[in-house]
Amino acid sequence: MTPKRILVTGASGCIGHYISESLIQNTEHELYLLVRNPDKLGIDYEARPGVTILHYDLREVERIGDLLKTMDVAVLAATAWGGSQEVFDVNVIKTIRLLNLLDPAVCKQVIYFSTASVLDRSNEPLKEASQLGTDYIRSKYDCLQRLSKLAIAPRITTLFPTLVLGGDTNKPYSHLSSGLPGVAKWIDMIRFFKADGSFHFIHARDIATVVQYLIDHPPKPGEPRQLVLGQEALTANQAVEEVCAYLDKKIYFRVPLTLSLADLLIVLFRIQMAPWDRFCLRYRNFTYQDPVNPTTFGLPNYCATFTDVLKISGVERKPPAIKGE
Numbered sequence: 001m002t003p004k005r006i007l008v009t010g011a012s013g014c015i016g017h018y019i020s021e022s023l024i025q026n027t028e029h030e031l032y033l034l035v036r037n038p039d040k041l042g043i044d045y046e047a048r049p050g051v052t053i054l055h056y057d058l059r060e061v062e063r064i065g066d067l068l069k070t071m072d073v074a075v076l077a078a079t080a081w082g083g084s085q086e087v088f089d090v091n092v093i094k095t096i097r098l099l100n101l102l103d104p105a106v107c108k109q110v111i112y113f114s115t116a117s118v119l120d121r122s123n124e125p126l127k128e129a130s131q132l133g134t135d136y137i138r139s140k141y142d143c144l145q146r147l148s149k150l151a152i153a154p155r156i157t158t159l160f161p162t163l164v165l166g167g168d169t170n171k172p173y174s175h176l177s178s179g180l181p182g183v184a185k186w187i188d189m190i191r192f193f194k195a196d197g198s199f200h201f202i203h204a205r206d207i208a209t210v211v212q213y214l215i216d217h218p219p220k221p222g223e224p225r226q227l228v229l230g231q232e233a234l235t236a237n238q239a240v241e242e243v244c245a246y247l248d249k250k251i252y253f254r255v256p257l258t259l260s261l262a263d264l265l266i267v268l269f270r271i272q273m274a275p276w277d278r279f280c281l282r283y284r285n286f287t288y289q290d291p292v293n294p295t296t297f298g299l300p301n302y303c304a305t306f307t308d309v310l311k312i313s314g315v316e317r318k319p320p321a322i323k324g325e
Contacts, residue, residue, distance in 0.1 A: 109157060159229055
């Protein structure tokens with residue numbers, strides 16, 4: 001297979017680390033990693049030739065305009081999370097500017113990272129995301145609406161990650177993974193509640209597997225170019241049950257956590273909730289149609305079950321009690 005010239009933005013982030021490492025280790029593609037701070041790169045980018053570090057902020061994208069016109073593939077994983085002006089500038093204005101600097105006659109595929117939070121259960125745009133979402137979510141919703149108007153639009157494959165796991169000693173942890181080791185502290189209380197809710201998750205290593213596959217096998221005409229990334233849906237109750245089994249915690253009874261009871265707890269404990277948080281509490285089932293993961297393409301999954309999540313996240317497992325002790 002002929003090596004491609006590939007741009008990766010956001011290479012120093014959680015997902016970006018896994019994608020960059022996968023492409024360095026498993027391909028001969030010529031890689032250009034755009035990072036604001038190279039010191040945050042924990043991967044060995046000198047492991048082979050053909051890897052170039054572009055030390056720029058995405059807001060300086062015009063400075064690499066000539067280079068962008070030579071790219072065969074662009075993987076856009078860069079994102080800004082906080083600060084309304086920076087979020088809109090990076091996630092919308094400069095992302096669109098980068099896309100406009102690509103040459104549609106040269107660039108065969110753009111892999112753009114959005115978020116599943118902007119979609120409803122039918123994989124259609126969720127209007128509440130634009131009205132009630134955080135700055136990050138609203139910026140992703142805004143950018144998504146603009147993609148179809150670009151010259152490069154027919155080349156764009158949009159990925160919508162669900163709950164993202166990932167991180168290790170050499171890679172930054174995702175927001176979700178950073179909080180998982182403390183799950184044992186809360187399970188003694190959580191296990192006695194039963195709640196309506198469901199979700200998908202996916203590990204950044206599995207995301208990297210999908211991205212590497214898509215680079216070498218772009219969607220053909222007529223095939224979907226908007227893919228939700230996630231394992232099969234898991235209910236909140238199933239997740240609690242798996243955690244309890246993993247930690248050898250018994251569930252003797254479960255109290256249904258209704259919406260009215262949840263509202264009462266919010267009042268009693270004076271919990272401050274943003275509009276998006278309150279919407280999520282009522283929406284509850286963040287599930288999507290036809291989620292994609294490595295098995296979709298006949299590839300092995302790294303983290304397929306919630307038990308895998310606990311193991312990979314370093315949650316200490318308590319061995320089962322021995323009868324008679």
